[in-house]
Amino acid sequence: MDPADALALLMSPEGRVDPYPTYERLRAHGPVVQAGPVFFVVTGYAEADAILRDARFGVMDDALRDQFLPGWRESPAILSISRSMLRTNPPDHSRMRRLAAGAFTPRRIAAMRDVVQAQADELIDAMLAAEGPVDFMAAFAYPLPVGVICALLGVPAADRPLFRRWATDLTGVLEPEITEEELAVADRGASELRAYFTELVAARRRAPADDLTTALVQAHDGGDRLSGDELLANLIVLLVAGFETTTNLLGNGLVALLEHPRAAALAEHPEFAPGYVDELLRYDSPVQLTSRMSTTPARYGDVDLPPESWVIVMLGAANRDPRRYPDPGRFDPWRPQVHPLSFGAGPHYCLGAALARLEAQVAFPLLLRRLPGLAVAGRPERRVRLTLRGHATLPVRVGREASPVTVPGTPPGAAGPTP
Template sequence: MTISDLVPALETPSAVLARLMSPEGLTNPYPHYHALRALAPVHKAGNIHFLTGYAECQQVLNDPSFRVQDPQWYDANLPGWRDSTATRLMYQSMQSRNNPDHNRLRRMVGGAFSPRRMAEYRLLVERVVGGMLDRMADAGSDGSPVDLMSYLAYPLPTAVIGEMLGVPEEDREHFRGLGIDFFTVMDLYVGDDAQARSDAAAKAMLDYWSGMVRDRRRSPREDLTTELTRARDAGALSEDELLGLLMFLFTAGYGTTAALLGNAAEQLLLNPAEADRLRLDDSVTEAVVEESLRHEPPSQIAPRMTSEDRTVGGVDIPAGQLLVALLGAANRDPAQYAEPDRFLPSRPPGRVLSFGGGLHFCIGAALSRMEGAVVLPRLVRRFPRLAMGGTPVRRQVLRMRLHSSFPVDTRG
């Protein structure tokens, strides 16, 4: 029996998409991805083409003729977007720009992700993770469930991105909820309530980062905030670009890795033989991280636009059309991966699409992978009998596959 055999004969792509966007679908999108792919690997719904096949998503992500939605697109298609603090700042940052602006902004932050800086961040992770695991042990010593997200998955990457940007340690936890709400504006469908929360979070973050920029003008430091502030004062970027870039880097910098750590930990607990292998053999660490990224990509969608008439998956798509690459679907395409729904770190290596591709390949991919590779072995070795301490809860959005809470039992 194949995945296609499981799709009812009278099923339609539109019905599958409707279920994908429902609470049930947002909790577990993968059956709906499979159903949509079996019916139409490239499916047009309204003015959006949804891509669910690995080959189709890879083509679109790697081809520079497919562009991102940028300020010019929003001016034409979303009038008034500059009136919202969240969209004004998010849509002018690096991930929402085409060249030459994309490369201009990317070069300004590239030094913070150099091999030398990566080595420094690794030392930081190795230095702080032990204390976080100790605090987990203390909190769970009486048998109480411990929230893996609050004690490890969020604070660990927040420490790293906070160090990069110069955010004081006492301020970092404050951003957890704000950053997640701010990033919601990047989801595929944003309701009025979510938009209001995103705007409120953006305004609070804007106040904070405006103060950080003023402080760096008075007292420069050895951090990326100072470097970007100097670039702004030299005329290399606008004030909105500066503040949007800082807010995006901080939020994406901890959100993606927090999602990776929570997703990987969950699969290790559900697959204890894989956790045992990781405890005993450092050589499997990279495979565990990659398989988690394939099995549960932190970012599930990557929108692109056609800048010219193109053909994708045998479907002719005119210029100016919006496409959404469903990365979680691509990474579980049975044409690319055998037994795609199983968590199998031992599977032959392949290029996962979890960090996108081409011009817009995630600049923090190596950093996130490094954090996962350091933390996950330490976690399962520190707690050899780590187990579920309750039901994990995920955020009900399509873009980011992220736990809001993940109770674990640390005893033993």
């Protein structure tokens, strides 16, 4: 199968639901392959990591959007994404990222561990109280991270159920291909999110609070550091990115854990969680791809990339590059030296990566410890998405709660995943 045909298969519903066989078809042609006149696909780990850090590559700017997406300014979804730090280059990207970074310092993230555990415990209590199987995505994987990011932004708890549909609609615009009908749905989600945050911004102007929304409003009102469009766009992206990736990590990760015979070790030894979570990120990445445009000639993997080449960096494929990870299709929580590219690399490395890792590191040991009978109770339904890979539904049987125990520390000489 030539690269163009493989890429077409990857964009089909079948290819999106399970992209990994198609990645191998692409990889057979090399770590970087040309799939069109100025269109390239990267599946190699070393090449993906280097391109994401290479200053010769950036995200699509307004001039290129005018060339490839005429009329994009009329789309609320594309406009919202393009005015955020997600789709801007330095110096604008650096300026916007710096304004939000204070909410994601290592110290502030570490201080949230108890809050995350308390929320996770409450959600498990509710799962235990339910009769029959529950949808893990609706009962736990969505409400945990949305509660955390909404607390950071200062979004009232009563409004949190609104965001799942709005975000699902909006994130369709992140797919490498989108139909007019899908774009209309994305525009609807973006419009509703913009209307919501317009009201929240007005509320924070009237009554400032100790939250990230107030900090960004004050940055906008204090001068030219953040425009009005940038303010709304970044609030939307911070909200959506703050839970969408983690929701998918929790769903994808739980399936992998429940299928693995040694997962019980994580319940007994939560200190192993960092290694488990990094391997889960590698094995089934919640973000499967990102894109870059080259500004000057470059050469990667024996392939010449001319200026204005559009490069699709397949993060999910790079995470399974056999040159980097032997037997990459096997989930192995004891695998050494795991450094997944699921959160990207370089200037656009995910601002909330440490928060997402913390939530998963708290959630998985707690779920396995309190719910030793947890099991998949039906056929999970995958979302037909390629960029953001996750489940629409994941029915689980909760079983009975384990008797309270004191979680032991690591016994002398015990081996565990590399943190």
